[in-house]
Amino acid sequence: MSELQELPDDPGAVKLPDADGRVPVRIDVNGRARTLRVRTTQTLLDALREQLRLQGARSGCGVGMCGACTVLLDGRAASGCLTLAAVCDGTDVRTVEGLEDPSGELSRVQEAFLRHRAFQCSYCTPGFVLALEALLAVDPSPDEAAIREAFSGHICRCGSYSRIMAAALEVAGATDRREQA
Amino acid sequence: MLHCRLVRSTAAHAEITAVRTGDAAAWPGAVAVVTGADLAARGDMAVLFGPVLLDQPVLAIDVVRYIGEPVAAVLAEDPAVADEAAALVEVDYAHLPAVFDAEEAFGSDTARLFPEPPERDPSFVDVTLRADHERNVCNTFTVVKGDVEAGFAAADLVFDDVFDSPAAGAVPLETHAVVADARGDRLTVWSSTQTPYITRRQLALLLGLPLNRVRVIVPALGGGFGAKAYASVEPIAAALSRVVGAPVRLHLTREEEFVTSTKHAMRVRIRTGVMRDGRIVAREATAYYNAGAYAVISPRKVMFGAYGLNGPYAIPHVRTEAHAVLTNTPPAGAYRGFAINQCAWAYEGQLDMIAERLGIDPVEIRRINLLRDGDTFCTGETLDHLRFHDLLDAAAERIGWDPDEPVHRDGDLVRAKGISCVIEGTITPSTSTATVRLGPDGSVDVLTSSVEMGQGIRPALAAGVARHLGIDPALVGVSYVDTDLTPYDQQTTASRSMYSMGGAMGRAADDALHKIRELAADLLEVDPADLEIVDGQVRVAGVEQQSLSLGEVVRRSQVGNVIGEGTLVTSGGLDPFTGQGVGSVHWHQSVGAAEIEVDTATGHVRVLRYTGGVFAGEVVDPVGAEHQCEGCLVFGVGNALMEELVFDQGQLVTGTLADYMVPTLEDMPRHHEFELMEDPEHGEVHGLGEPALPPIAPAISNALYRATGVRIRSLPISAEKVLRGLRERRESEQAAGQVDEVTSVGAQG
Ligand code: FES
Ligand code: FES
Numbered sequence: 001m002s003e004l005q006e007l008p009d010d011p012g013a014v015k016l017p018d019a020d021g022r023v024p025v026r027i028d029v030n031g032r033a034r035t036l037r038v039r040t041t042q043t044l045l046d047a048l049r050e051q052l053r054l055q056g057a058r059s060g061c062g063v064g065m066c067g068a069c070t071v072l073l074d075g076r077a078a079s080g081c082l083t084l085a086a087v088c089d090g091t092d093v094r095t096v097e098g099l100e101d102p103s104g105e106l107s108r109v110q111e112a113f114l115r116h117r118a119f120q121c122s123y124c125t126p127g128f129v130l131a132l133e134a135l136l137a138v139d140p141s142p143d144e145a146a147i148r149e150a151f152s153g154h155i156c157r158c159g160s161y162s163r164i165m166a167a168a169l170e171v172a173g174a175t176d177r178r179e180q181a
Numbered sequence: 182m183l184h185c186r187l188v189r190s191t192a193a194h195a196e197i198t199a200v201r202t203g204d205a206a207a208w209p210g211a212v213a214v215v216t217g218a219d220l221a222a223r224g225d226m227a228v229l230f231g232p233v234l235l236d237q238p239v240l241a242i243d244v245v246r247y248i249g250e251p252v253a254a255v256l257a258e259d260p261a262v263a264d265e266a267a268a269l270v271e272v273d274y275a276h277l278p279a280v281f282d283a284e285e286a287f288g289s290d291t292a293r294l295f296p297e298p299p300e301r302d303p304s305f306v307d308v309t310l311r312a313d314h315e316r317n318v319c320n321t322f323t324v325v326k327g328d329v330e331a332g333f334a335a336a337d338l339v340f341d342d343v344f345d346s347p348a349a350g351a352v353p354l355e356t357h358a359v360v361a362d363a364r365g366d367r368l369t370v371w372s373s374t375q376t377p378y379i380t381r382r383q384l385a386l387l388l389g390l391p392l393n394r395v396r397v398i399v400p401a402l403g404g405g406f407g408a409k410a411y412a413s414v415e416p417i418a419a420a421l422s423r424v425v426g427a428p429v430r431l432h433l434t435r436e437e438e439f440v441t442s443t444k445h446a447m448r449v450r451i452r453t454g455v456m457r458d459g460r461i462v463a464r465e466a467t468a469y470y471n472a473g474a475y476a477v478i479s480p481r482k483v484m485f486g487a488y489g490l491n492g493p494y495a496i497p498h499v500r501t502e503a504h505a506v507l508t509n510t511p512p513a514g515a516y517r518g519f520a521i522n523q524c525a526w527a528y529e530g531q532l533d534m535i536a537e538r539l540g541i542d543p544v545e546i547r548r549i550n551l552l553r554d555g556d557t558f559c560t561g562e563t564l565d566h567l568r569f570h571d572l573l574d575a576a577a578e579r580i581g582w583d584p585d586e587p588v589h590r591d592g593d594l595v596r597a598k599g600i601s602c603v604i605e606g607t608i609t610p611s612t613s614t615a616t617v618r619l620g621p622d623g624s625v626d627v628l629t630s631s632v633e634m635g636q637g638i639r640p641a642l643a644a645g646v647a648r649h650l651g652i653d654p655a656l657v658g659v660s661y662v663d664t665d666l667t668p669y670d671q672q673t674t675a676s677r678s679m680y681s682m683g684g685a686m687g688r689a690a691d692d693a694l695h696k697i698r699e700l701a702a703d704l705l706e707v708d709p710a711d712l713e714i715v716d717g718q719v720r721v722a723g724v725e726q727q728s729l730s731l732g733e734v735v736r737r738s739q740v741g742n743v744i745g746e747g748t749l750v751t752s753g754g755l756d757p758f759t760g761q762g763v764g765s766v767h768w769h770q771s772v773g774a775a776e777i778e779v780d781t782a783t784g785h786v787r788v789l790r791y792t793g794g795v796f797a798g799e800v801v802d803p804v805g806a807e808h809q810c811e812g813c814l815v816f817g818v819g820n821a822l823m824e825e826l827v828f829d830q831g832q833l834v835t836g837t838l839a840d841y842m843v844p845t846l847e848d849m850p851r852h853h854e855f856e857l858m859e860d861p862e863h864g865e866v867h868g869l870g871e872p873a874l875p876p877i878a879p880a881i882s883n884a885l886y887r888a889t890g891v892r893i894r895s896l897p898i899s900a901e902k903v904l905r906g907l908r909e910r911r912e913s914e915q916a917a918g919q920v921d922e923v924t925s926v927g928a929q930g
Contacts, residue, residue, distance in 0.1 A: 039261060041261070042261070050260075058354075058355065058403070059356075060354045060355070060435070060838070061435045061837065061838035061839075062434060062435055062837075063435075063837050063838060063839050064839075065837070065838040065839050066354065066838055068354055117804050117808075119635075120404075120635035120636065120637065120808050120812065121353075121354070121355070121401070121402060121403045121404045121634055121635025122401075122403075122635065123353075123354040123355045123403030123404060123635075124354055148846055148847065151845075151846050152845060152846065152847060153845075154845065154846075155354065155838070155843055155845055156354075156815075157352050157353060157354045157404050157406075157815065157843060158354075158404055158635045158808070158812050158815075159808065159811040159812035159813070159814060159815035159816075160808060160811065160812075161811065161815075161846045161849055162811055162853075163808070164846075165846070
């Protein structure tokens with residue numbers, strides 16, 4: 001389930017907007033330090049897509065219900081549409097673009113999704129992939145219930161759920177009820 | 182590039198008395214504010230569009246007809262600025278009588294959406310209009326077979342029921358998006374459309390351009406499911422781009438998406454006459470499609486409902502009629518399953534009530550009535566390649582159907598099974614064209630205007646062409662759509678692409694092979710007739726050592742590339758007054774069986790298991806086929822249990838994904854399987870985008886009926902309705918003292 005990020009404890013960490021109504025933020029995005037000037041109302045999703053041109057996180061609902069905008073915020077799955085960019089100063093953000101290693105090799109989770117053809121239109125895929133990555137980071141061999149919990153805030157309207165589960169179970173090392181793709 | 186934010190109507194039906202744009206135009210960063218009146222005043226473009234009737238304004242002119250209708254557009258380089266400025270536009274309305282229910286709108290004395298009949302788009306030739314704008318009707322379609330009055334007179338029992346399906350959203354996860362660039366004397370649009378060629382035609386008509394100066398480019402879509410068929414956002418972006426002389430982008434929010442294209446709400450009044458032995462002898466049904474405020478594709482859709490109401494049964498006497506009725510709600514459009522979902526919801530629900538009343542098992546009553554080869558459908562067509570009985574028997578076996586199985590009870594939890602069968606056509610007539618291009622290195626380009634929206638048409642076409650040419654699918658590349666480059670295709674809807682585009686592609690591959698054979702004959706100095714092409718190799722028949730690969734033939738004959746072209750045109754059509762003719766080139770046959778559990782304390786229904794069976798002809802891409810079926814299950818479970826666009830006086834109250842629920846993993850049955858029945862001898866590929874869907878909601882509802890005796894007549898099957906049904910049953914049982922289940926439930930009609 002995507003979670004709202006808490007505001008920093010130290011209120012001084014939130015900078016005041018400049019004359020244009022923008023605040024500077026430094027975010028480590030996919031391992032690269034980036035400095036952005038964002039509107040105080042701008043979402044992290046919007047900043048990533050429009051300013052950094054990272055379009056792996058997608059908007060499906062804008063209200064935290066679909067999971068398409070999921071990113072890893074300091075390692076935890078978060079809804080980009082509900083997170084204000086202005087409060088992300090000093091955070092570490094990872095999007096689906098940042099999952100492959102420097103040699104261009106895809107992550108285990110990405111490979112499993114490909115192997116299982118766990119998508120149709122693939123609009124939802126980055127969200128599911130990152131939700132699973134976040135889960136695996138805290139629990140390297142989650143059981144089916146834990147995976148279902150991690151996916152509970154994610155919608156796949158095309159209906160690729162079975163193959164998504166099969167891919168996830170394979171990565172988790174759990175036994176797969178279904179035959180492989 | 183400028184971003185567009187729309188100002189939308191807050192009135193369901195009203196005259197626009199003033200639009201005040203001054204504050205918005207003065208907002209820092211706002212580039213332009215445009216109203217419908219501004220567009221009309223220019224005189225350099227048409228201001229109405231629609232695939233059949235030219236009834237929908239690009240931006241409202243004088244009148245608004247639904248809440249959410251675009252009234253004005255604000256353009257800015259920064260989308261946030263466009264949002265802020267749009268909030269400053271003020272519109273005054275003088276309210277007109279509004280109507281929201283299709284049956285009420287049908288011939289309403291108080292509310293009329295169009296005082297004058299709209300013009301029709303001259304190029305949409307295959308729809309005969311029986312529109313009656315004075316009665317808010319944008320089309321009617323009637324099917325007549327036999328003598329329905331005589332049929333009812335001879336019947337032992339007659340059942341008369343009303344079933345409702347609500348408006349719903351297709352909810353592609355990616356909403357509609359378009360960029361239009363009308364600079365110069367051309368128009369280029371990058372669009373999320375499922376109908377590139379129809380959209381091109383609509384835009385050309387709108388801007389007064391020849392077709393070849395309108396270019397529609399369609400990248401991969403984040404889902405479509407019908408909602409992205411026909412122009413909707415494209416005319417707005419195109420018109421605005423012409424006004425401001427800059428590229429314009431419009432990307433809908435989820436709230437906007439919900440009011441852009443809906444599944445038709447539909448009421449079906451259905452009367453069925455049966456004999457005591459279970460035979461259906463007469464059916465009369467009327468469907469009221471709620472078309473919303475503009476016709477869009479409703480004039481064509483009534484045909485599908487009119488014959489669809491017959492169901493997959495051999496009924497000697499039939500009269501069915503479907504009316505598409507305009508109301509002050511958002512326009513309804515294409516939606517996965519056409520209107521067959523709503524029809525099946527009615528006739529399959531009623532059939533289980535009939536079965537109970539007659540004391541016949543639900544599977545058995547279907548066996549008695551299902552169409553068989555040689556039967557005449559209500560359209561007058563003699564049907565063949567029917568596999569309904571096989572599909573039904575197999576589904577019954579998979580779900581473990583036992584006519585004598587008692588309902589399982591475990592405290593408040595009650596479990597039971599339900600079954601349902603559906604027939605559905607595909608768009609007929611229809612046209613697809615395709616090009617296959619063989620390169621000197623052996624790679625192959627497939628040029629197609631079928632839209633990839635997640636349904637897997639590209640891998641499926643690649644697999645089909647590779648098989649045709651006898652080469653590795655990895656050598657085949659399938660294009661995305663660009664109407665400047667990819668040849669004509671009618672549309673990517675109605676589960677037609679695998680059959681229609683697949684067929685055109687096969688012909689294109691054959692054409693390419695024919696040319697290869699001629700070229701190879703020259704190279705090898707033999708007669709073309711002596712050559713055979715096996716596994717991508719051309720060789721003199723019987724002489725294996727003398728063979729050339731396809732690529733070698735292209736290279737050595739120095740033709741650059743070999744281009745094969747193919748066209749598939751199906752013909753047919755039905756008379757709109759009698760429904761007689763050719764309804765479909767083939768019939769989708771589909772059966773579903775569900776096992777559900779209902780919590781009688783909360784009314785909550787869970788689908789434990791679902792199994793479907795579809796006659797697939799031939800499966801080209803098994804994984805893709807599996808995906809399509811599971812996609813249908815998401816829609817079926819959603820339609821059955823949760824999805825509804827709820828309107829209050831025309832105002833949508835379930836307009837976000839926090840209010841409008843769609844199935845997540847947890848809502849899906851833990852077990853599901855689909856049988857794709859093949860008929861390799863017949864060798865015909867059927868599309869699988871929709872056929873698995875329509876039986877799902879009725880199968881779930883029929884299972885609930887067997888579990889509890891509660892018959893839900895209006896979707897979705899919410900916990901509230903189930904609880905109400907249970908309470909009513911308890912009360913009527915108490916009142917009757919002793920329960921006569923049959924009369925308390927089945928015969929009320
Ligand atoms: S767009 Fe953020 S959860 Fe849907
Ligand atoms: S694959 Fe399309 S939404 Fe999941």
